[in-house]
Amino acid sequence: MSTKNPFSLLLKTVSVAAIAVLSWSAHAEEQVYRLTLAETWGENTPILGDASKNMAKLASEMSNGRLQIHIDSANKHKAPFGVFDMVKSGQYDLGHSSSYYWKGKVPNTLFFSSMPFGLMTTEQYAWFYRGGGMELMQEVYAPHNLLSFPGGNSDIQMGGWFKKEIKSLADLQGLKMRIPGFAGEVFARVGASPVNIAPGEMFTALERGTIDAAEWVGPAFDLRMGLQKIAPFYYTAWHEPGSETQFLVNKKKWETLPKDLQVILETAFRVSAFDMYVQAIDANAVAWEQMRKENPEVQVRDFPEDVMNAMRTANKELLAELAQKDELAKRIIDSQDAYLKKVRAWTDISTKAYLETSKVE
Template sequence: MKRRDFLAGAAAVGAIGAASAVSAPAIASGKRTLKMVTTWPKNFPGLGTGAARAAKRITDMSDGQLTVKLFAAGELVPAFESFDAVSSGTADLYHAAEYYWQGKHKAFNFFTSVPYGLTAGEMDAWIHHGGGQELWDELASGFNIKPFACGNTGVQMGGWFNKEINSVEDLKGLKIRMPGLGGEVLRRLGAAAVTLPGGEIFPSLQSGAIDATEWVGPWNDLAFGFYKVTKYYYSPGFHEPGSTLSCGVNLDVWKSLTPAQQAIVQNATMAENNYMMAEFNARNGDSLEVLLKKHGVQERKFSDDVMMAIGDASGEVMREVAKTDALTTKIFDSYTDFRRKAIKWSDRSEASYWNARKLPFKYS
């Protein structure tokens, strides 16, 4: 018998009173405690606090029927073991970034961010109105997980470097922390990209184990104190133009929830998805000013030549990923079709407005 079938059968038995000693009292009283694990340090601004808010939203909206207990990275399981913990039922939910699971399936990258991909607003549009959620469900169900978008950082910065990056040659041999497909793009250009959980980045940068790192943006980067060990801060973040954070629910747990409880989880995660994006937009500008004016950080932009080389390598990587299997091809086709349409509209709407807003007219 497949393990999932066994778990589903056990859940059904539990519903009629033959559940385990742990779950039976909770079901009998109509109340349940669910364990949420995360890939973030405890109380880390934006990401860790976003996970905490999502847990609290579910708890509050259910009027205590569902109490979500939060475990930061390392408290119950190590950061990168969150997926397996929820898939197997050791934990009930995770809050993370799906590209951390690319070792399970390359297609998970599409549901966080891919190089030169969709912005935050475009990601939401694809997930909710372009077929993305259905494809995500199909992918994640193979691992016993029901996924939801549960936060977004917006366009990220290009990263912190211990030297200036003036040409593609400067990337060769560079040891950089960059997860997801962005890391693979930089490998194609000669860098040595590695994946590290958030809590390990600063000591690795400080010790010289890595020469550079990306994380998120000014608000989070200020909190981690990267300015203490390196001063060159680059933009834009080609690798993460609109990084969606996720809440994955154990599929057996999801199916055991009532329709009302499922609606609570769905709406609580959607609320956090919007709230987190607003918070990053509110905090990043002020934090950048602190980095530049108080800590002497030197802001830089990648040259067009560097960005073009990265773009070419990005296309090469994406086309190769698309050939992984039939499901990845289907997700890639959906994503890139939506991307083409989104670019046409964004150029005429937001991009046109941003350019107009920079004109030197008097406003304030």
């Protein structure tokens, strides 16, 4: 008869198996996932480029080093407007860009950056996260093996820099302006000639007369570009009341990540997006103060009433045409319109009323 205790053997077997499982788990937890990101912006572009860097740093820290993200700027990959295709194909795992750059490929992507006369930044974030915007955005990107997440907001964007003052609608006829997205289509409808060129080419194009006007972002970005040195008329906002960038994700790559790393990555997107918004507000305030001192020739202008009326009409017509042609476009437009009416009623008696009654001495 054997003297070995069967329970002792069983305990030993279980112990060995448990050690093996724990060893495997520890190894799995230590696995490093290396992702690549292509951004539309040039190297060291302030605010826009900071969002990607902040996101990568957050993802690494929150994952205890298990997520490592390498960033290639436009000067590295040489395709600022190729980010969509590079992430879609898997050449890069992630991208940081702006959704309206893809309207020529997928027209419904343009709704998720900023729409003329539409939602302001805080209103748009509320729509994304509480009003069904995220679900609609993923529906648009899903057929392209992509996920899209809000990637940071530059807040209200100025109407652009013009070499000559716009005194009436007649002054827009044939005017060549760098202005992307749906706003470019609105400008075209009222007689201007919109041009979509990469940010790094704007100054040269304006200087050489290839274009007559350029829309970029706001003082923090424009001051660095030097646009105020060439075009002294600075027009106020209408076309991008809350310009949102995006983090693009290759969906197949996303599905290979453990659930906890998916949550960490999405959290890093969200936090860095908020940081970019805060940074943009502060940087615009600082840059505008500097610009007023160093460039007294800059003249802030509102577009004339006939121009604004024509653009509002054109905007409504273009939206109606899109809604008629595409069922998904109609659902997005209807969603944004309904949310705007709901949230703007509150904005009017809160933010707007406060600004009208509160004066800074």
